[in-house]
Every structure is written in structure tokens, then in C-alpha cells.
Amino acid sequence: MTEYARVRLKKGKEKRVLLGHPWVYRTDVEVLRGPADPGDVVLLENHRGKPLALGYYNPNSVIAVRVLTQNPKERIDRDFFLRRIQQALELRLKLFREATTNAFRVVFAEADLLPGLIVDRFASLLVVQFLTLGMERRRGDIVEVLEDLLHPGGIYERSDVEVRKKEGLEECVGWILPGGSPEVVIKENNLAFFVDVARGQKTGYFLDQRENRLSLRRYVQGARVLDCFSYTGGFAIHAAAFGAKEVLGLDISESAVALARENARLNRLEDRVRFEVADVFEALRELLKKGERFDLVVLDPPAFVKGKEALEGALRGYKDINLLAMKLLVPSGILVTCSCSYHFSEELFLEVLQEASQDAGRRLQILERRGQAQDHPVLVGYPESRYLKCFILRVL
Numbered sequence: 001m002t003e004y005a006r007v008r009l010k011k012g013k014e015k016r017v018l019l020g021h022p023w024v025y026r027t028d029v030e031v032l033r034g035p036a037d038p039g040d041v042v043l044l045e046n047h048r049g050k051p052l053a054l055g056y057y058n059p060n061s062v063i064a065v066r067v068l069t070q071n072p073k074e075r076i077d078r079d080f081f082l083r084r085i086q087q088a089l090e091l092r093l094k095l096f097r098e099a100t101t102n103a104f105r106v107v108f109a110e111a112d113l114l115p116g117l118i119v120d121r122f123a124s125l126l127v128v129q130f131l132t133l134g135m136e137r138r139r140g141d142i143v144e145v146l147e148d149l150l151h152p153g154g155i156y157e158r159s160d161v162e163v164r165k166k167e168g169l170e171e172c173v174g175w176i177l178p179g180g181s182p183e184v185v186i187k188e189n190n191l192a193f194f195v196d197v198a199r200g201q202k203t204g205y206f207l208d209q210r211e212n213r214l215s216l217r218r219y220v221q222g223a224r225v226l227d228c229f230s231y232t233g234g235f236a237i238h239a240a241a242f243g244a245k246e247v248l249g250l251d252i253s254e255s256a257v258a259l260a261r262e263n264a265r266l267n268r269l270e271d272r273v274r275f276e277v278a279d280v281f282e283a284l285r286e287l288l289k290k291g292e293r294f295d296l297v298v299l300d301p302p303a304f305v306k307g308k309e310a311l312e313g314a315l316r317g318y319k320d321i322n323l324l325a326m327k328l329l330v331p332s333g334i335l336v337t338c339s340c341s342y343h344f345s346e347e348l349f350l351e352v353l354q355e356a357s358q359d360a361g362r363r364l365q366i367l368e369r370r371g372q373a374q375d376h377p378v379l380v381g382y383p384e385s386r387y388l389k390c391f392i393l394r395v396l
């Protein structure tokens with residue numbers, strides 16, 4: 001058995017680990033015994049020296065250890081990553097057997113017991129993100145395993161994320177396995193979407209909203225729909241395909257709007273969906289001033305709350321758009337409102353909605369309380385894995 005350096009926890013700090021949380025903060029560590037380079041696997045032990053888990057170590061990050069396995073005897077080698085990725089893939093193959101969708105998250109980092117690794121599949125292409133030093137150091141094995149298991153037509157890296165800085169890593173973008181054009185057409189819920197894995201936001205497309213987009217089906221028949229923060233048209237195009245008579249999508253990004261228009265044409269829905277470049281905060285006010293009304297409004301803003309700080313301003317932002325959207329809805333109109341900020345809890349979100357409804361002079365019924373798509377599993381013991389909230393409300 002390999003002799004790993006040992007990271008001893010302070011007294012009382014083992015409980016979280018035993019309950020399944022994969023993060024050990026630097027401040028929870030009593031001492032490191034034995035030599036360990038940043039990124040090395042270490043053995044985590046309680047304050048009495050009892051082995052608890054294996055994880056990888058980064059003394060330069062606030063999160064000093066990320067747990068890979070709660071079995072201290074497991075070997076962390078290429079085969080370990082093969083088993084883990086296989087286990088993740090098994091779920092997705094079950095979920096997407098019907099072939100109405102060929103784009104999904106293959107690996108959702110900590111929630112798939114692979115801290116710091118994101119793998120998305122877009123038709124024949126894979127997009128990967130190595131978010132931590134520990135994963136970065138294992139990229140060779142991981143890429144090999146992905147090739148063996150999925151035989152992708154190309155692997156593109158999108159490690160251009162802020163969190164890498166906290167790990168002492170540079171951003172890294174480009175082909176790992178050359179795959180020709182970075183623009184692919186994917187199928188989602190039997191609709192087609194262009195995804196640009198090189199220039200798109202995050203890994204190119206927001207897969208976590210797939211099931212929420214599908215849930216529009218019951219509410220949009222003959223409806224006039226407003227899709228705010230429409231990006232490349234996910235919600236808008238679903239709405240039109242499900243029978244909305246008129247859909248307007250708004251996004252501040254010109255390239256996103258351009259691709260959204262192409263997506264409307266791709267699905268032959270351009271007669272019913274239009275997209276405009278606009279700042280949603282301003283556009284909602286203007287629409288209201290003009291006396292426009294909608295049967296259904298979607299709000300899917302970017303994460304306003306990035307950390308525990310800056311909550312105040314973010315709350316105002318959420319309240320503002322939700323209040324305006326409520327005012328724009330016809331009586332009994334439907335509001336589909338989302339937040340992808342983990343630090344903005346569901347309870348807090350509801351409070352904000354309540355305040356907004358009070359100011360708007362409208363009552364709210366919760367029709368659906370939704371989260372992220374199933375290929376973004378929520379790991380019990382790791383609350384950070386449930387980040388996306390989506391309420392479907394009737395606004396009376």
C-alpha cells in the first residue's frame with residue numbers, strides 16, 4: 001500500500017467529513033505529517049489518528065483537502081478514475097436512453113465524487129473543466145479514460161474559470177483532442193441548438209435547465225411569452241415549439257442573441273420567436289411603460305450572488321426583476337423564476353418573491369418548486385451541490 005502523507009484534523013472537525021462533505025478547510029487542519037506536494041493524495045485522519053478518507057491536498061487553497069474516497073484503503077490510480085467516471089456515466093445513460101437529448105453533463109464534480117472535474121457532452125464533443133490543482137494533475141489519466149469510455153470526436157477544455165486562481169492555476173482553453181469545428185448542433189428534448197464550445201458562456205450551453213425548459217409545455221399553449229436572460233434561446237425556443245403564439249427573448253450579449261436567432265431558424269420557429277439585445281433591467285421597465293402584457297415570463301438571470309458577500313445588492317436585483325415581471329403578467333399569468341446562486345437559498349428566494357408580490361399588489365401560487373436537471377445530481381452531505389432553484393408561480 002502506498003504511504004501517503006497524513007493530514008490530521010482538529011478535534012470536532014471530522015463530523016462533516018463523516019457526513020459526506022468533501023471539503024476540508026485549511027483552518028480545520030491540525031497538522032500535516034509527512035511530505036506532500038500540492039496536488040498529492042493525502043490520508044485524512046481524525047484528531048486521534050484514525051484514518052477517515054483519501055483526498056488531494058492543496059495548501060495554497062482555502063479548501064486544503066478534497067475528499068476522493070471515504071475508503072482509506074482504496075488506490076487512487078487511473079483505474080479509480082475509470083470506476084468513478086463509469087459510475088457517473090451509468091446514470092446519464094439511464095436518463096438519456098431515449099435519444100431525444102444528446103447533450104448532458106457526464107461528470108458533475110463533487111456531486112459525482114470527482115471533486116473539481118466537470119465534463120459535458122455536446123453531441124460528439126466533450127468539454128472539460130479542471131477546476132482544482134488535484135484534478136489538474138490527473139488530467140492525463142482522465143482524458144484517457146474519457147476517450148476509452150466515450151470515444152468523443154473531440155475534447156475541448158474550458159478551464160477559463162475564476163476558481164482556478166484560488167487554486168493557484170492559470171486559465172487554460174483549447175482542444176485537448178482536436179475535433180474540427182467548435183460549433184456543434186445538439187439535440188435537447190427533440191429540439192436542435194447550436195452550441196459554440198469555444199466562445200459560448202461556461203462550457204457553451206446551460207444543460208442544467210433542460211427539464212425546466214421542458215416544464216413550460218403545460219403553460220404556453222397560445223401564450224405570449226417573454227424570456228429574460230435568454231442566452232442562445234433555450235427557454236424561448238421550447239416555448240415556441242410547445243405552442244406559444246409569440247415569444248420575445250432578451251439578452252445583453254450580442255453573440256448570444258445572434259446564436260439564438262440561428263437556433264430559431266434551425267427549428268423553423270423564426271415566425272414566432274424574436275430575440276433582442278437588451279439589458280433586462282431597463283427593458284422590463286420600458287415594456288411596462290408601453291403597456292405590454294405577457295401570459296408567461298421566464299427569468300433566468302446569471303448568478304448575482306457570487307459569494308457570501310454582496311448579498312444585499314443581489315437581493316435588490318432579484319426583487320427588482322421579479323417585481324417588474326409580476327407587473328407585466330396578465331391576471332393568472334405564469335412566472336418561471338430561477339436563481340443559480342448557491343448562497344441565495346430557496347427560503348431567501350421565497351422571501352424576496354413575497355416582498356415583490358406585495359409591492360406588485362399580486363398574490364402568488366406556487367405551482368412547481370423545481371431544481372437543476374438530473375444530470376446535475378445533488379449529493380446528500382454536500383448542500384453546495386443544490387444550487388439551481390426554479391419556481392413556477394401563478395400570479396393572480
Ligand code: SAH
Binds near residue numbers: 230253301
Ligand atoms: N436562460 C438561458 C441561460 C441564461 S444565463 C438558457 O436557458 O440557456 C444568463 C444570461 O444573462 C447570459 O446569457 C448573459 O449574457 C445574460 N445577462 C447578464 N446580465 C444581463 C442583463 N443585465 N440583461 C440581459 N441579459 C443579461
